[in-house]
Amino acid sequence: MSLTKTFHIQTFGCQMNERDSETLAGMLTDMGYEEQEVRNDADIVIINTCSVREHADERFFGTLGQLKKIKEQRPEFIVALCGCMMQQQHIIDRVKTKFPWVDVIFGTHNIHEFPKLISALASEKERQVDVWEDGGEIVEGLPSKRKFSFKSFVNIMYGCNNFCTYCIVPFTRGRERSRRPEEILREVKALVDDGVKEVTLLGQNVNSYCGMDDAENEVTFPQLLYMLNDIEGLERIRFMTSHPKDLSPELVQAFADCEKICNHIHLPVQAGSDEILKRMNRHYTSARYLKLVDSIRAVRPGIAISTDIIVGFPGETEEDFEQTLDLCRKVGFDSAFTFIYSVRKGTPAEKYEDQVPEEVKHERFTRLVDVVNESAAARNAAMVGKVCDVLVEGSSKHGQEGMLCGRTSGFKLVDFPGDESLTGTIVKVEITEGKTFSLRGQIAE
Ligand code: SF4
Known part of the structure; x- marks a missing residue:
């Protein structure tokens, strides 16, 4: 039996949380812990929570309930909680009263304090709760244990200033703070030296990135992209999420000029009705959104466009x-994350009185999924016969022996026969079949 202590991190929610979990894994590795695949066998379990959807809350409390048994069998077992849910006082209060087996609670702004909290738990032998309301200075140079050797997330900014009326994120992640460009460049160069080919730049709204350089000049998001595009050895640049209201002509130009920017943009539209967009506080109209799509397609004709859509926002009529x-139908999305609106405590939309009945939301959701799937299937079918560069991610998730999977520049998942030794390389694949959610192909001669 190994004497090395182990950890297991369960991550809910978005890429920001996934990236934070990599940092936590890096800190635990530096503290001498090893990763444990089986949650219930680990010495420390961290649950990195998300509060964007109601359903995530329920799953989280269910998971907490399951951990009670392990704590009873092994009192030295440590349960730690972090992420967006922990930035909400009503959740902390519920955890404190109903889940006494939780040992550590920290928030989105102080993950760098985690090692300190663990040693305080050991010395004081009592529960540690430390949640900061604001972000303060960005802490640079934290360790990281990456999930993939060949691709990586890179945070470029934290927080959000937009206050979309359905969203809790500005309350849980604080106001926008951009990293300095030289810190981002340093991190990406180090990743490339370590074998990374593709980076995904992360921020709640990357289009409003505004970092100060060494000479205290402002660097915009498109300017940052040009700098990253010049890094030798880096092959692909992705980013998310882009708010349509801040998508500038300079960013469109960067798509034209920077060959490393992938052929994909995730551009959440949320709704097609101007009245609903206004109630959501999105600051654009459907006409403006369509214009943006046209301008991006003018410089990148085949670009894949994905989106987020909320169905049944309060006040949504059949016409909306x-x-x-x-x-x-006009855009012809390559894919869409479709959500049924659910009330988030503490958001302005919680107070809207004209909530849409559940059965109406579900009926609309089905109709929306049909329309989105139709365009996704058509866009994928149109790729048959094309030869694409595919970054190989490993064996196919569909479990067929000898099959690999990877992503095209357009972020489309491709399954194709090949040897696992190709993982982490970019290969040319000819597309032979286009399905609704993925492609099939064969390595091109
Ligand atoms: S832009 Fe809107 S939806 Fe996105 S994180 Fe900010 S408030 Fe939430």
Whole structure:
């Protein structure tokens, strides 16, 4: 039996949380812990929570309940909680009273304090709760244990200033703070030296990135992209998320000029009705969104466009919903994350009185998914016969022996026969079949 202590991190929610979990894994590795695949066998379990969807809350409390048994069998077992849910006082209060087996609670702004909290737990032998309300200075140079050797997330900014009326993120992640460009460049160069080919730049709204350089000049997001595009050895640049209201002509130009920017943009539209967009506080109209799509396609004709759409926002009429369907048909999205609106405590939309009945939301959701799947299937079918560069991610998730999977520049998942030794390389694959959610192909001669 190994004497090395182990950890297991369970991550809910978005890429920001995934990236934070890599930092936590890096800190635990530096503290001498090893990763344990089986959650219930680990010495420390961290649950990195998300508060964007109601359903994530329920899953989280269910998971906490399951951990009670392990604590009873092994009192030295440590349960730590972090992430967006821990930035909400009503959740902390519930955890404190109903889940006494939780040992450590920290928030999104102080993950760098985690090692300190663990040693305080050991010395004081009592629960540690430390949640900061604001972000303060960005802490640079934290360790990281990456999930993939060949691709990596890179945070370029934290927080959000937009206050979309359905969203809790500005309350849990604080106001926007951009990293300094030289810190980002240093991190990406180090990743490339370590074998990374693709980076995904992360921020709640990357388009409003504004970092100060050494000479205290402002660097915008498009300017940052040009700098990253010049890094030798880096092959692909992705980013998310782009708010349509801040998508500038300079960013469109960067798509034209920077060959390393992937052929994909995730551009959440959320709704096709101007009235609903206004109630969501999104600051654009459907016409403006369509114009943006046209301008990006003018410089990158085959670009893949994905989106997020919320169905059943308070006050959404049948006519409003038809406008969402209409916008989807006009754009022809490659894929879409579709959500049924659910009330988030503490957001302005919680107070809106004209909530849409559940059965209406579900009926609209089905209709929306049909429209989105139709365009996704058509866009994928149009790729048959094309030869794409595919970054190989490993064996196919569909479990067929001898099959690999990877991503095209357009972020499309491709399954194809090949040897696992190709993992982490970029290969040319000819597309032989286009399905709704993925492609099939064969390595091109
Ligand atoms: S832009 Fe809107 S949806 Fe995105 S994180 Fe900010 S408030 Fe939430």
